[in-house]
Amino acid sequence: MTLPTKNKFDPSFAIVDPNGRPTQLFRDYMTKFDALVSAMAAGNLPTNLVAAVDDAAAAAGGVPLGGIYRSPTTGIAPHTVSTLQVRVS
Numbered sequence: 413m414t415l416p417t418k419n420k421f422d423p424s425f426a427i428v429d430p431n432g433r434p435t436q437l438f439r440d441y442m443t444k445f446d447a448l449v450s451a452m453a454a455g456n457l458p459t460n461l462v463a464a465v466d467d468a469a470a471a472a473g474g475v476p477l478g479g480i481y482r483s484p485t486t487g488i489a490p491h492t493v494s495t496l497q498v499r500v501s
Contacts, residue, residue: 445480463483
């Protein structure tokens with residue numbers, strides 16, 4: 413099982429505001445991330461995640477900023493592995 417990953421860190425993703433407080437987008441992300449990890453730890457994997465190859469495709473699929481989507485990748489045949497992504501753009 414893979415936790416949300418990105419190919420690279422997006423430097424425009426603001427984690428804190430000018431006053432040093434977490435941004436609303438970051439708070440929303442952490443809330444969703446916590447709920448997802450808690451569900452996975454309890455053995456309840458989400459089945460309604462949008463499958464998308466990147467943030468643009470996720471946006472077209474209705475995933476909001478900070479939302480989580482599934483990015484299918486090819487694993488060792490005949491298995492397919494999905495990674496979880498967080499839409500940041």
